[in-house]
Structure formats: C-alpha cells, structure tokens
Amino acid sequence: MPRRARAAETAVAGLLLLLSTACGSRLPESDFEHGGRTSTPAQRDGSPLRVGIITSATSPVGGNAFTGPRDGAKAYFDRLNARGGIDGRPVEVRLCDDGGSGVGNNTCVHKLIDEDKVVALVATTALDYAGASRVARARVPDIGGQPIGAAYDTWPHLYGIYGSLAPRDGTTGWDGEQYGGTEVYRYFKREHGARTAAVVSYNQAASAAYASLVERGLKAEGYQVVTEQVDFALPNFRAVAADLKEQGVDLVFDAIDSHGNARLCEAMDDAGVEVTAKVTNVQNWTSTVPEDYEDAPRCRNALWATASSRNHEDTGHEAVREFRDATKGLKTHSQWQLEGWAAAMWFTDAARSCPETGVTRACVDAFMNRGEEYTADGLLAPVVFERRAEPPKTRRTCLSVARWEDGRGWVSQGDMDSTCFDVPQLPYRP
Structure with missing residues (x-):
C-alpha cells in the first residue's frame, strides 16, 4: 500500500x-x-x-x-x-x-x-x-x-x-482499491498555516481522476479547495492564474505534465500570484529547475517537493x-x-x-519479504512489505520536504525522520 x-x-x-x-x-x-x-x-x-x-x-x-x-x-x-x-x-x-x-x-x-x-x-x-x-x-x-x-x-x-x-x-x-494518506496536506497546514488550496488539472480522464484524489485529501484535512481545469489541447493558464490570485490561494497542486507546470508558473508570475507553495512531486525534484522554469523566477522560488526519500542535496548526511x-x-x-x-x-x-x-x-x-523495515542507510523513510487482509484506517508516515531557492538549490525543510504524521488512509481506484 x-x-x-x-x-x-x-x-x-x-x-x-x-x-x-x-x-x-x-x-x-x-x-x-x-x-x-x-x-x-x-x-x-x-x-x-x-x-x-x-x-x-x-x-x-x-x-x-x-x-x-x-x-x-x-x-x-x-x-x-x-x-x-x-x-x-x-x-x-x-x-x-x-x-x-x-x-x-x-x-x-x-x-x-x-x-x-x-x-x-x-x-x-x-x-x-x-x-x-x-x-x-x-x-x-x-x-x-x-x-x-x-x-x-x-x-x-x-x-x-x-x-x-x-x-x-x-x-x-x-x-x-488502493489507499493513500494525507500527510502532505497535513504538513502544509501544520507547518505553514495553509488553509486554501488550488488543484489544477486537464480536461482528461486520468488528470481529472488524480485531481479528484488530491481534492478529497485536502478536504479531509479541512482545506478550502479551488478547482481549476484547463483544456488539454489549448490550456488557458492565464485565466487560471487570474482566478488563483482572486481566490487568494495558499497552495497550488496540479495534475498536469512538466511542460504544463512551467507554463502555469509563467502565467502565475505574469499575474503577480504569490503563494506559500507550488507543490510538485518527486519525479520533478531535479537540478534542472533553473532551466525548466527559466521564465518564472517568482514561482520557481515557491516550488516545494515532497517524497519519502532524503533530499539528494542533503550532503550533511553520510549516505x-x-x-x-x-x-x-x-x-x-x-x-x-x-x-x-x-x-x-x-x-x-x-x-x-x-x-x-x-x-x-x-x-x-x-x-x-521478511516483514522488517528498510531505510537504505537512512536514504529512505522506513519501508516495509506486509500482506494485510484489511487496509489500515490510519497510518504514521514520515515525509521528506524541500524547497527550491535560487543559488542554493533544493533546501531541506526539517528532518525526514521527525516530520511524521498520523493521517487517515483514503481509498482510490488507480
């Protein structure tokens, strides 16, 4: 799970x-x-x-x-x-x-x-x-x-x-049905006082389904949720950015591709949108941010990423x-x-x-398959494989969080081993 x-x-x-x-x-x-x-x-x-x-x-x-x-x-x-x-x-x-x-x-x-x-x-x-x-x-x-x-x-x-x-x-x-937790949303609520979140998606089935999952998780954590959907072929990110500014959102999540994210960020910069975090996923946690978001410096420096592995720029850690x-x-x-x-x-x-x-x-x-936790010398939050007959209703989960800062790269926010939450597990169909 x-x-x-x-x-x-x-x-x-x-x-x-x-x-x-x-x-x-x-x-x-x-x-x-x-x-x-x-x-x-x-x-x-x-x-x-x-x-x-x-x-x-x-x-x-x-x-x-x-x-x-x-x-x-x-x-x-x-x-x-x-x-x-x-x-x-x-x-x-x-x-x-x-x-x-x-x-x-x-x-x-x-x-x-x-x-x-x-x-x-x-x-x-x-x-x-x-x-x-x-x-x-x-x-x-x-x-x-x-x-x-x-x-x-x-x-x-x-x-x-x-x-x-x-x-x-x-x-x-x-x-x-698979189950996922709400720890990402709990983190931004607890650590940064976020209360209003936007979810941006395409008018395409898989994108809309993922956006719906994010929306459910945010609502479970008490957020006011603003949904934004754009046409996959001709996305109007300027209109989305204008509405994000008007709604005064704290966080922006998305169910769009990397290219779309870059264009969304450009539109947010052009519209003067300022958010606590533009939250991306582990697959986009890379050193290519300056090139990928070249034309969106404000949004670029609001990028946050979350994962269950230690920040690859955290060279203070031996592993x-x-x-x-x-x-x-x-x-x-x-x-x-x-x-x-x-x-x-x-x-x-x-x-x-x-x-x-x-x-x-x-x-x-x-x-x-031995049922013991594994951390790869501290690179991973504890990982385990079990075969439970019933899904858990809640689970304690630790989270790795980093924020992009020009000149510094991905900067860890807190320690992965102590940024942990007991959160509900919500069902979804992949």
Missing part, C-alpha cells in the same frame, strides 16, 4: 495523463507460494551476479523522463564492483529499454528473465509494466521499482521503492554524500537517481543475506 497516494505523488501527476498500466490476468494461487524452486542455481565461484534494469528510456513522454532510477542504480553497482562486488562477485547489469510500451516491456521481461537469467530486477521504471504478472509467475524479485501504475500493489515478488501493505495476490490493493560523490560525473542530479541508488543498495543487502546457500532468486526474495 502506498504511504500516501503513491501512484499520484510520484510520476502519475506528470506522466500518466494519457496512459494507463495493464495489470494482466489473475494468476493461479500456486504461483504465489513462497520458497518454490528457483531457476538460478547457487554459485560461489566468483562468477558475476546478473541483475536487470528495465527503463522506459525512450517513450512518448520524452527521452529523459524515466532514466533517473536507472542511472542511480548503475552508479551504485559501478562503485560496488570497484570495491570488490558482493563477496567477491561483481554485479553484471543488463539494461533494457522497453520504449514505454506494453509490448516492449514484455519483451524486456522475457529477455532478462528467460534469456539472461537475472537473479533480480532492480529500479524498474516502466511507463507500462505489462510484464509484471510474468515477473511474478517466475518468482523473480523486482526490487525498488517506481510505482507508475498499480503493479507493485498487485503482484507478489514485486517490491516498490515505497513498500506495500496490500495482499498482492493478483488483485490491485484491496478489492481493486547522501556517498551518492553524490559516486554520481558527480552526471550532468544533472535528481531524487529519482537517489532512489535508484537506494534500490541497488537494497538488492546488495538482500544478496549479502544468503552466504550459505549462495545468491538465488528465492533467497533474495525471502529477504525482501
């Missing part, structure tokens, strides 16, 4: 406006048994440990939209190999670009699992994870993937970067410093890169948990 409305708070808001993820058909119950035979024999001879990374590197939403987790994971494995690998065995990374299509995703799954015989998938970032049921059927652990769509709350052996409490028996969430040192050759930095790095660390810790049997799919899967 998402800690909050995960599928929305990560990439859905900007990337899934016109697309949906197929979850496949229900598998027989025998496919969900743990401890089954594995096709990856135990080896302790120094041969490489092979892992796969599926990324929609080329896709309808742009060439660099999904590559952050891949780049972070690869940087971790490069450094790991330079230090001797896992018990003397290097990690061999097999990359596969699924092109952002279901057909391409199934092709990648087949290649990596059946042909390359990878022991695990790591940091999957797929626009259409059509091959998820096949991964589950093969009992291949998929570790630290980005939950774009419902796959990580549907199938066993899939372990999204944010955890899950859902049964994961082939049906999404609980009877088709973040190591990540930044290993990725200093990259042209840009992002929160998704850090989460990909954490996913690779997660696999490494799982692999190191099975020295007696050798590293197998079953052993790695057992580590992931």
Whole structure:
C-alpha cells in the first residue's frame, strides 16, 4: 500500500495523463507460494551476479523522463564492483529499454528473465509494466521499482521503492482499491498555516481522476479547495492564474505534465500570484529547475517537493554524500537517481543475506519479504512489505520536504525522520 497516494505523488501527476498500466490476468494461487524452486542455481565461484534494469528510456513522454532510477542504480553497482562486488562477485547489469510500451516491456521481461537469467530486477521504471504478472509467475524479485501504475500493489515478488501493505495476490490493493494518506496536506497546514488550496488539472480522464484524489485529501484535512481545469489541447493558464490570485490561494497542486507546470508558473508570475507553495512531486525534484522554469523566477522560488526519500542535496548526511560523490560525473542530479541508488543498495543487502546457500532468486526474495523495515542507510523513510487482509484506517508516515531557492538549490525543510504524521488512509481506484 502506498504511504500516501503513491501512484499520484510520484510520476502519475506528470506522466500518466494519457496512459494507463495493464495489470494482466489473475494468476493461479500456486504461483504465489513462497520458497518454490528457483531457476538460478547457487554459485560461489566468483562468477558475476546478473541483475536487470528495465527503463522506459525512450517513450512518448520524452527521452529523459524515466532514466533517473536507472542511472542511480548503475552508479551504485559501478562503485560496488570497484570495491570488490558482493563477496567477491561483481554485479553484471543488463539494461533494457522497453520504449514505454506494453509490448516492449514484455519483451524486456522475457529477455532478462528467460534469456539472461537475472537473479533480480532492480529500479524498474516502466511507463507500462505489462510484464509484471510474468515477473511474478517466475518468482523473480523486482526490487525498488517506481510505482507508475498499480503493479507493485498487485503482484507478489514485486517490491516498490515505497513498500506495500496490500495482499498482492493478483488483485490491485484491496478489492481493486488502493489507499493513500494525507500527510502532505497535513504538513502544509501544520507547518505553514495553509488553509486554501488550488488543484489544477486537464480536461482528461486520468488528470481529472488524480485531481479528484488530491481534492478529497485536502478536504479531509479541512482545506478550502479551488478547482481549476484547463483544456488539454489549448490550456488557458492565464485565466487560471487570474482566478488563483482572486481566490487568494495558499497552495497550488496540479495534475498536469512538466511542460504544463512551467507554463502555469509563467502565467502565475505574469499575474503577480504569490503563494506559500507550488507543490510538485518527486519525479520533478531535479537540478534542472533553473532551466525548466527559466521564465518564472517568482514561482520557481515557491516550488516545494515532497517524497519519502532524503533530499539528494542533503550532503550533511553520510549516505547522501556517498551518492553524490559516486554520481558527480552526471550532468544533472535528481531524487529519482537517489532512489535508484537506494534500490541497488537494497538488492546488495538482500544478496549479502544468503552466504550459505549462495545468491538465488528465492533467497533474495525471502529477504525482501521478511516483514522488517528498510531505510537504505537512512536514504529512505522506513519501508516495509506486509500482506494485510484489511487496509489500515490510519497510518504514521514520515515525509521528506524541500524547497527550491535560487543559488542554493533544493533546501531541506526539517528532518525526514521527525516530520511524521498520523493521517487517515483514503481509498482510490488507480
């Protein structure tokens, strides 16, 4: 189960406006048994440990939209190999670009699992994870993937970067419903006294559905909510900005893409709109803000981002410093890169948990499914996988918050380990 409305708070808001993820058909119950035979024999001879990374590197939403987790994971494995690998065995990374299509995703799954015989998938970032049921059927652990769509709350052996409490028996969430918390809205209400929030969306089904979810969460926290909808083909952001100013909103949330966000910010600057926060999601928590919002300096400096991972610019934290040192050759930095790095660390810790049997799919899967919290040396808010028969009504959730400031970049707002809230869990259908 998402800690909050995960599928929305990560990439859905900007990337899934016109697309949906197929979850496949229900598998027989025998496919969900743990401890089954594995096709990856135990080896302790120094041969490489092979892992796969599926990324929609080329896709309808742009060439660099999904590559952050891949780049972070690869940087971790490069450094790991330079230090001797896992018990003397290097990690061999097999990359596969699924092109952002279901057909391409199934092709990648087949290649990596059946042909390359990878022991695990790591940091999957797929626009259409059509091959998820096949991964589950093969009992291949998929570790630290980005939950774009419902796959990580549907199938066993899939372990999204944010955890899950859902049964994961082939049906999404609980009877088709997932649950998300209201901690983001609680944060701005408690810490900044926000009372009026706007939600901007397109007149398109997925965008409108996400906007409705945000609106419900805001109302549950006692906000006055202003809804703004624009035409997808010809959005009139100037009219939206004028109304935001007239309504005196404190916060602006959105269910629009990155390009639309930049245009919205430009319109807000032109109209003289001043808000406490223009709240964006983890997928847009990047170092490219100055370029992306070049023509909207006021709105740019009101950008806030929230996540369940530690700010990638928080170099006062040892684990973040190591990540930044290993990725200093990259042209840009992002929160998704850090989460990909954490996913690779997660696999490494799982692999190191099975020295007696050798590293197998079953052993790695057992580590992931052991029901204990994981933090990747403090890079992640505690993540856990359980299979609860009933969804929780409330949940305590910790939040990472940062604000963009020109000249300083993303500045952490408080400490992730103590910015925590007990919030209601609201149902939604992905």
